[in-house]
Amino acid sequence: MTTLGEAARAVLLTPDPHDKRRAARALARAWRQGRLDHRCDVAMPDQPAWPAAPQLLPPNQMPSRRKGGSERGRIALIHALAHIEFVAIDLAVDLIGRFGGEFPRRFVDDWVAVAADEAMHFALLDRRLRALGSYYGALPAHAGLWEAAQATADDALARLAIVPMVLEARGLDVTPATIDRFRGAGDEVSARILARIYSDEIRHVSAGTVWFGWMCDERGFNVVETWQSLVKSRFRGSLKPPFNDSARHDAGLTQEFYAVIAS
Numbered sequence: 326m327t328t329l330g331e332a333a334r335a336v337l338l339t340p341d342p343h344d345k346r347r348a349a350r351a352l353a354r355a356w357r358q359g360r361l362d363h364r365c366d367v368a369m370p371d372q373p374a375w376p377a378a379p380q381l382l383p384p385n386q387m388p389s390r391r392k393g394g395s396e397r398g399r400i401a402l403i404h405a406l407a408h409i410e411f412v413a414i415d416l417a418v419d420l421i422g423r424f425g426g427e428f429p430r431r432f433v434d435d436w437v438a439v440a441a442d443e444a445m446h447f448a449l450l451d452r453r454l455r456a457l458g459s460y461y462g463a464l465p466a467h468a469g470l471w472e473a474a475q476a477t478a479d480d481a482l483a484r485l486a487i488v489p490m491v492l493e494a495r496g497l498d499v500t501p502a503t504i505d506r507f508r509g510a511g512d513e514v515s516a517r518i519l520a521r522i523y524s525d526e527i528r529h530v531s532a533g534t535v536w537f538g539w540m541c542d543e544r545g546f547n548v549v550e551t552w553q554s555l556v557k558s559r560f561r562g563s564l565k566p567p568f569n570d571s572a573r574h575d576a577g578l579t580q581e582f583y584a585v586i587a588s
Contacts, residue, residue: 329356329433330367333422336440340374342411342451342461346444349414353441356433363433365426371478372471373415378462379408384469399512400459402503407450408466409496410522413443416488419474424481428536435532442525449518456514476559482540486555489533490578491564496526497572523572530576538577553586563588 332352339345355361375381388401417440425433451461473492477483500523507516541548556564564587570580 326360326362327355328362328364328367329425330365330369330422332356332361333365333418333425334367334369336418337370337373337415337422340376342376342447345411345414346447349418349440349444352418353437356437363425363430365422365424367422369419369423369478371475373419376462379404379464379466381468382465384467387465387467395510396457399507399510399515400454400457401464403450403454403457403515404459404461404464405466406519406522407447407454407461409470410443410447410450411461412470413493414440414447415471416474417443420481420484420488423478424484427481428539432536432539435536439529439532442529446522446525449521453515453518472561476561482537482544482546482551483555483559485533485537485540486552487560489530490537490552490582491556491560493526493533494530494573494576494578497523497530497576498567498569500526501569527572527576530573530578534577549581552582556586 332355336345336348336352339348352361417436421433421436421440425436447461454460454463473487474484477487500519504516504519504523507513507519537552538548541551564583566587568580568583568587573579573583
């Protein structure tokens, strides 16, 4: 029987975006159908395989984007979001393959569902780009999204603290305004796609918060203090308001976590 780790590694080493999307969804189906052994004893790659396009640039070299009023600006914003969702597939799969053996099966249940969601999100955004006359890879993209995975490759607790509970939580803060921006431009199709992604991301942040708390309990750590310590030591940026306190609360990420250490 193929192991969970082998299946995760195969997804990570798939460079074509559409093949990677299909592979992530196939991994989720295989897990749900009981066709993967719950073993994660295969080394995950330090860097996933990615396509030649989009060109990846450092954050300070990314071209500035307009707010999304013009069609050109909306295409650039959708492209940036598609890249985030593409990398999010690898982030979820790497979490499973690298750390899945440290958790009960319910953890894998949650995160294969997240990986399948991210694959679906990428497909929706890529399809929207094509409807607007563009495609994923047509514009440069942010090169720094994988850095959080590299910085937390040694510790499941650090990975959960940073990726779902900081990076994905930031999406909860900014997405409602982006939805309003698309609606203001008359692009209801894109707005509905982002609304679907926003709803799913609340569940993703919740999964991170739940399993972070589970592992803290296993190790005998204080949940809030441990999260704050890991954010200070492992996250290169800073936590910047405004925060979507309501959505964060729905995900279990209450103000006691972030209010004290926010800049």
